[in-house]
Amino acid sequence: MFYPPGQHLQVKTPSSPVSCLATGFYPHRASLVWKKDGEELHEEVDHGEILPNHDGTFQMSVDLNLSSVTPEDWTRYDCVFQLAGVKEEIITITVLVTAAVVVLALILIGAAGFIVYKKKKAPDNSTELSEQLNPET
Structure with missing residues (x-):
């Protein structure tokens, strides 16, 4: 009996490698490869x-x-998974989707950083406000 995998892509940082994970498959005789334009890649690839x-x-x-x-x-x-003895390949989502998630995360991080920067940069008006509320006589 064959169990097809669940697959997903993961990017930790924009400069880190794209990791393709296949999990939940059976039997253990399988291959997971990266392809460019349908051709299997061997350089810049690290097999776990x-x-x-x-x-x-x-x-x-x-x-x-x-x-x-x-x-x-x-x-x-594309990241391509294939069980031994099964002719069909299972192709994961392409890197473009993962890149979009990374870009969105970077935008959110940038926005959060900008908000923190603006809060730190804002002048401290507490002294002026205190003087206005409690004028010395």
């Missing part, structure tokens, strides 16, 4: 081990370094 899950299924990951790739070319990359 096939590891057991607590429920008897397996997981594996493969990382791709995209630091030298322009964002316009990210859509050319």
